[in-house]
Amino acid sequence: MKLLTRNTDYAVRAICCMASKPEKVFTVAELTNGLKIPRPFLRKILQLLNKEGIVRSTKGLGGGFTLAMKPSRIFLSVLMEAFQGPLKINECIFKKKICPDIGRCPLRRKINMIEDHVVSELRSVTIGSLIKKG
Amino acid sequence: MKLLTRNTDYAVRAICCMASKPEKVFTVAELTNGLKIPRPFLRKILQLLNKEGIVRSTKGLGGGFTLAMKPSRIFLSVLMEAFQGPLKINECIFKKKICPDIGRCPLRRKINMIEDHVVSELRSVTIGSLIKKG
DNA sequence: TTATAATGATACCATTTTAGTATCATTCTG
DNA sequence: CAGAATGATACTAAAATGGTATCATTATAA
Ligand code: FES
Ligand code: FES
Numbered sequence: 078m079k080l081l082t083r084n085t086d087y088a089v090r091a092i093c094c095m096a097s098k099p100e101k102v103f104t105v106a107e108l109t110n111g112l113k114i115p116r117p118f119l120r121k122i123l124q125l126l127n128k129e130g131i132v133r134s135t136k137g138l139g140g141g142f143t144l145a146m147k148p149s150r151i152f153l154s155v156l157m158e159a160f161q162g163p164l165k166i167n168e169c170i171f172k173k174k175i176c177p178d179i180g181r182c183p184l185r186r187k188i189n190m191i192e193d194h195v196v197s198e199l200r201s202v203t204i205g206s207l208i209k210k211g
Numbered sequence: 212m213k214l215l216t217r218n219t220d221y222a223v224r225a226i227c228c229m230a231s232k233p234e235k236v237f238t239v240a241e242l243t244n245g246l247k248i249p250r251p252f253l254r255k256i257l258q259l260l261n262k263e264g265i266v267r268s269t270k271g272l273g274g275g276f277t278l279a280m281k282p283s284r285i286f287l288s289v290l291m292e293a294f295q296g297p298l299k300i301n302e303c304i305f306k307k308k309i310c311p312d313i314g315r316c317p318l319r320r321k322i323n324m325i326e327d328h329v330v331s332e333l334r335s336v337t338i339g340s341l342i343k344k345g
Numbered sequence: 346t347t348a349t350a351a352t353g354a355t356a357c358c359a360t361t362t363t364a365g366t367a368t369c370a371t372t373c374t375g
Numbered sequence: 376c377a378g379a380a381t382g383a384t385a386c387t388a389a390a391a392t393g394g395t396a397t398c399a400t401t402a403t404a405a
Contacts, residue, residue: 078329079301080212080322083393089318104351118394124353137402138350153318166214184223184287184341188214191332195212198325207318217364238380252365258382271373272379 080195085160087114088122089153092131092204096148104141122160129159149205157199164199166192214329219294221248222256223287226265226338230282238275256294263293283339291333298333300326 081089091108095101105123109116123142126132133145144151158164166188215223225242229235239257243250257276260266267279278285292298300322 078214078295078298078326080325081301082391106351115394117396120352121394127352134352135402136350136352136400139403140351140401142352161212164212166212183343184336187332187336191214191329192212194328194332195325198321198328202318202321209317216362240380249365251367254381255365261381268381269373270371270379270381273374274372274380276381 081157082161084118084122085157087112087119088126088156088160089204089207090114091119091123092126092144092148092151092156093208095132095142095144096204096208099144102135102139102141102143107141125159129155131155131159147205148208149203151204152200153202153204153207154196154199164192164196166195215291216295218252218256219291221246221253222260222290222294223338223341224248225253225257226260226278226282226285226290227342229266229276229278230338230342233278236269236273236275236277241275259293263289265289265293281339282342283337285338286334287336287338287341288330288333298326298330300329 090112091114094108094111095103105116105120108114108123109119112119114122123132123134127134127142130145131151132142134140134142154164224246225248228242228245229237239250239254242248242257243253246253257266257268261268261276264279265285266276268274268276288298
């Protein structure tokens with residue numbers, strides 16, 4: 078059961094890193110040093126985060142990435158959706174074949190309940206909630 | 212987010228099928244007819260179910276597979292474990308690197324909570340509960 | 346104004362996991 | 376013994392994931 082894929086995980090850490098100094102512009106190199114993530118891969122990740130508006134990029138010398146939102150507004154669920162697609166648990170294989178009435182299929186009902194719970198939990202996690210140290 | 216992989220799904224359906232006539236010995240061919248699962252693949256699945264003691268096989272002419280347990284005792288969680296490994300949500304990537312104290316990492320705590328919920332839900336689903344039609 | 350340091354865009358490759366096949370051995374029944 | 380079934384196991388195919396490479400663009404500063 079994989080909940081977070083690697084790029085989501087990387088994204089989370091990178092953002093946590095950046096959240097520690099909100100004003101600083103981080104170059105990819107700096108972030109990789111701290112995090113030991115393959116550099117070109119992290120670049121790709123940051124580029125997507127930029128498109129998503131979670132991070133802001135500036136080009137050229139002295140450029141790099143900064144958070145575009147407050148950590149408390151960055152939801153784990155949003156990161157997961159960006160990197161892993163919609164938060165949906167897989168459909169069943171035999172659509173109508175087996176299940177006479179998909180609306181009443183007890184397996185699907187159960188799966189949907191699980192999904193609802195998982196998703197609502199994920200939606201409650203923000204980067205902000207992750208970095209406030211204990 | 213994939214909860215059930217294909218072979219688990221196939222296994223569930225095959226078992227549901229078999230549960231409808233508990234005394235009948237099903238040949239693989241019969242099951243594939245009903246279910247449209249690639250025959251050799253279903254064989255492999257049934258062989259594993261046999262090893263797990265969920266299904267009983269008899270060889271030779273007139274042989275095939277029967278359920279070895281009552282549907283109400285066959286848990287979805289057990290099938291998932293058999294086909295997909297332990298019901299554990301992925302560990303984080305940077306073991307000790309980032310997380311100063313894994314016991315206190317709020318992300319991990321959250322993930323663990325989600326995992327506990329999912330697993331306990333899955334443990335409550337049996338084939339029996341799936342086949343009692345509404 | 347040009348060299349350089351940064352990201353943007355994108356195509357490509359590698360690895361791992363999942364899905365599915367093929368084959369031969371074994372066993373049971375008639 | 377013939378044939379119908381599964382047992383065991385090795386192999387292949389396809390998809391998802393993880394990671395590289397490359398060239399274009401932009402900004403800074405000597
Ligand atoms: S057919 Fe998909 S859960 Fe019932
Ligand atoms: S390091 Fe894994 S969840 Fe904190």
